[in-house]
Amino acid sequence: MKQDREKLDSVENTEKPESLAFDTVKIPPELVEKGLHHTAEGLSGMFGRNILLTNVRQTLIPIEEALDGIDDLESPVAGIYLEGTGDMPSQFMLMIPLQMAYRIVDTLLMQPPGTTNELDDLGRSALAEVGNVATSLFLNEIADLTHTDTRPTPPSVVVDMLGAVLNVILLPAGLEMDKILLIDADFQCCATTLNIWFWLIPDISRTILSRKQEAAPYA
Amino acid sequence: MLNPPAPKLRTKSLRNVEKEQVVSVGMGKLVVTQKPNEILTVVGLGSCVAVVLYDPWKRVGAMLHAMLPRHRPGASVTRFVDSGTRELIAQVEKLGVNIHRSRWYLAGGAQMLSTSGFQDTFQIGDKNIEMATAVMQELGIIPVATDLGGTQGRTVRLYMASERMTVRTAFGSERVME
Numbered sequence: 001m002k003q004d005r006e007k008l009d010s011v012e013n014t015e016k017p018e019s020l021a022f023d024t025v026k027i028p029p030e031l032v033e034k035g036l037h038h039t040a041e042g043l044s045g046m047f048g049r050n051i052l053l054t055n056v057r058q059t060l061i062p063i064e065e066a067l068d069g070i071d072d073l074e075s076p077v078a079g080i081y082l083e084g085t086g087d088m089p090s091q092f093m094l095m096i097p098l099q100m101a102y103r104i105v106d107t108l109l110m111q112p113p114g115t116t117n118e119l120d121d122l123g124r125s126a127l128a129e130v131g132n133v134a135t136s137l138f139l140n141e142i143a144d145l146t147h148t149d150t151r152p153t154p155p156s157v158v159v160d161m162l163g164a165v166l167n168v169i170l171l172p173a174g175l176e177m178d179k180i181l182l183i184d185a186d187f188q189c190c191a192t193t194l195n196i197w198f199w200l201i202p203d204i205s206r207t208i209l210s211r212k213q214e215a216a217p218y219a
Numbered sequence: 220m221l222n223p224p225a226p227k228l229r230t231k232s233l234r235n236v237e238k239e240q241v242v243s244v245g246m247g248k249l250v251v252t253q254k255p256n257e258i259l260t261v262v263g264l265g266s267c268v269a270v271v272l273y274d275p276w277k278r279v280g281a282m283l284h285a286m287l288p289r290h291r292p293g294a295s296v297t298r299f300v301d302s303g304t305r306e307l308i309a310q311v312e313k314l315g316v317n318i319h320r321s322r323w324y325l326a327g328g329a330q331m332l333s334t335s336g337f338q339d340t341f342q343i344g345d346k347n348i349e350m351a352t353a354v355m356q357e358l359g360i361i362p363v364a365t366d367l368g369g370t371q372g373r374t375v376r377l378y379m380a381s382e383r384m385t386v387r388t389a390f391g392s393e394r395v396m397e
Contacts, residue, residue: 164263
């Protein structure tokens with residue numbers, strides 16, 4: 001525990017979480033960061049550019065305060081949503097400013113910059129793949145490091161106001177939790193200022209639900 | 220069942236009131252105000268529901284930004300539609316508001332993702348709408364206007380000075396709820 005505390009002291013927190021805790025797995029913050037670096041490497045390969053993990057914040061905060069301090073909740077973003085299943089039930093949301101999302105689609109579809117100015121099925125599919133790659137790489141790394149089994153669901157893409165998109169992952173958490181462990185990471189590509197904002201919330205509600213379901217036959 | 224009264228028209232120009240101040244109502248929060256220069260707002264409302272009251276006689280406005288339908292013991296009352304609305308009523312009644320003579324508005328409850336695999340997760344918007352509607356019926360209140368459901372996020376604003384309630388969806392323009 002002392003060792004865990006020392007590890008946590010190096011992470012920016014409003015309140016120190018013990019670790020990224022799932023039903024059977026506890027993941028120290030530095031492993032989370034390692035997983036996110038793996039994600040950055042994978043995205044670099046996908047885009048053919050050097051993408052860096054610039055910021056990682058792991059914060060345990062009251063759910064009502066999760067959106068405090070976010071400047072423009074009305075700004076349009078593309079959100080890519082996935083759930084982690086298996087030993088680490090969790091929710092992931094990658095958020096990309098909409099104009100940036102258009103540029104990413106152009107890059108991935110090898111189109112001249114400025115070609116995309118709305119998201120059709122092909123554009124959404126391209127963004128979904130970004131979410132798929134980012135989340136799969138993160139979960140694979142964590143699973144390898146912790147010898148656990150976890151997989152992402154297929155992604156879903158939503159385009160809307162930032163605040164509304166964040167509702168998607170915050171509301172289910174609010175069903176069972178008063179505080180959430182929020183992992184928030186930024187990725188940047190120096191040349192193109194690629195901003196991808198990554199939120200992960202361990203889904204304790206599903207852990208509790210599965211525990212209840214397991215307990216029921218013996219009740 | 221009582222219908223809300225028609226709003227009392229105000230002739231005072233916005234130029235004559237103190238500079239308007241935007242008050243953001245955070246997720247799971249309730250704000251009650253009597254300040255005529257304030258604009259209560261929820262920005263980026265997704266599956267959450269905004270329950271809004273304005274009393275044109277007492278000049279009291281209240282906005283609840285509820286996340287979930289039904290209160291869970293031990294959790295903040297204003298996180299939930301049912302207990303949050305009761306708290307809203309308790310606070311405005313202390314200021315002499317008659318909730319049956321006030322104007323009520325409901326907005327939000329969008330289904331942000333429609334992918335079938337996530338249905339359980341995304342029924343929250345519908346459940347919030349059901350609860351808000353049920354609470355209004357229980358209270359014998361017919362909202363002046365509602366803007367509920369759909370698949371888009373919203374920003375809602377209650378302008379205390381002009382006594383207007385507006386809604387704006389993503390990529391849309393702001394319109395008055397009436």
